[in-house]
Amino acid sequence: MVILKQTLYKGIRVYKGIEYPTGIEIVSPELWNKAHLAIQENKTRADKYTKHYNPLKGILKCPCGCNMQIVASGNNHHYACVARANKKEKRRHKPECPYFGINVKDLIAILWNEVKYRILDSEYKAKSNEKMDALKAENFQLLQQIEVKKGEIESLKADQATIIGNMALITHTNIIQSFEARVNEIDDKIKEIENTIKGIKKEITKNERKISDENKAQSIKELEEMTIGGKAEIFKNMFETVIWDSVKTRRGILVVNYKNGIQMMYVYKSTTKSGKIAINLPTAFEYNPETHKVIVKSMKQPQASPESPFNFSLETVTSEHSADEMIASFKGEEEYDLSQSIWG
Numbered sequence: 495m496v497i498l499k500q501t502l503y504k505g506i507r508v509y510k511g512i513e514y515p516t517g518i519e520i521v522s523p524e525l526w527n528k529a530h531l532a533i534q535e536n537k538t539r540a541d542k543y544t545k546h547y548n549p550l551k552g553i554l555k556c557p558c559g560c561n562m563q564i565v566a567s568g569n570n571h572h573y574a575c576v577a578r579a580n581k582k583e584k585r586r587h588k589p590e591c592p593y594f595g596i597n598v599k600d601l602i603a604i605l606w607n608e609v610k611y612r613i614l615d616s617e618y619k620a621k622s623n624e625k626m627d628a629l630k631a632e633n634f635q636l637l638q639q640i641e642v643k644k645g646e647i648e649s650l651k652a653d654q655a656t657i658i659g660n661m662a663l664i665t666h667t668n669i670i671q672s673f674e675a676r677v678n679e680i681d682d683k684i685k686e687i688e689n690t691i692k693g694i695k696k697e698i699t700k701n702e703r704k705i706s707d708e709n710k711a712q713s714i715k716e717l718e719e720m721t722i723g724g725k726a727e728i729f730k731n732m733f734e735t736v737i738w739d740s741v742k743t744r745r746g747i748l749v750v751n752y753k754n755g756i757q758m759m760y761v762y763k764s765t766t767k768s769g770k771i772a773i774n775l776p777t778a779f780e781y782n783p784e785t786h787k788v789i790v791k792s793m794k795q796p797q798a799s800p801e802s803p804f805n806f807s808l809e810t811v812t813s814e815h816s817a818d819e820m821i822a823s824f825k826g827e828e829e830y831d832l833s834q835s836i837w838g
């Protein structure tokens with residue numbers, strides 16, 4: 495069961511009495527119901543993870559900069575930094591990478607939920623539409639460029655025809671030779687332009703593919719029928735990188751960097767005592783890769799002093815928190831109860 499707290503439906507998380515948006519804005523109850531249905535339907539599809547199929551290939555990164563790969567230990571699969579998991583890589587990376595891995599099922603469950611909510615999220619949609627509009631505008635320009643190039647070819651061909659026409663009236667060898675050279679020159683120029691047009695057409699096709707990918711990501715119906723291979727494709731379409739930053743075992747910060755520039759953050763912890771939890775952090779929070787902590791900027795309560803009773807200027811206070819500290823602050827507000835994960 496995926497448990498969503500009431501406040502999170504509205505995309506708000508309360509941190510130390512202050513409401514922060516989490517970036518999740520469900521567009522309409524209809525859409526929400528559809529998404530929920532999709533989650534329910536996924537119950538029947540248990541995803542099997544193997545060492546040989548990595549749905550986050552090239553996307554999931556360790557803070558050391560290396561990719562992470564799936565490592566099997568019995569039935570338990572987890573992602574580990576290649577500098578730790580792989581003997582050959584291990585030799586290359588000395589001293590050994592100090593960061594820890596994460597359970598594959600848990601990570602995919604968090605990311606798949608994240609993707610689904612984001613697809614329903616109006617902010618993502620707006621950016622996605624913006625991106626599609628930009629691609630469409632670019633293609634329009636490229637098509638116009640092709641028209642201009644075609645015009646150039648037409649006028650070159652007309653020049654050529656004139657020269658060839660004149661050649662018939664001339665008997666002087668030297669002049670004929672120079673006319674021939676000019677005809678060949680124009681031929682080369684035409685070929686060059688034709689190649690440019692080919693290049694532009696390739697660019698257009700590439701953009702069209704991007705538009706259709708973006709459309710696909712927006713389609714909820716397709717999400718309902720997603721296999722692990724399909725999920726992998728969506729991850730590839732939407733994520734630039736995902737960073738699993740863990741300085742201690744079984745807990746850490748998950749940073750999701752979308753291709754359209756949005757960054758989302760989670761804190762995750764897996765304990766034998768209180769189970770597994772993943773918490774989606776407010777979008778106003780930032781990630782500090784240097785300290786492996788979450789940066790929180792909050793407003794200091796204005797304090798009126800006797801000297802300046804009307805001084806209400808707000809002061810920004812910046813603090814940094816570890817994954818453990820973040821989880822402790824949001825205790826009881828867990829977004830996902832992964833211990834009862836429907837993904838098994």
Ligand SMILES: [Zn+2]
Nearest residue numbers: 556558575591
């Ligand atoms: Zn590493």
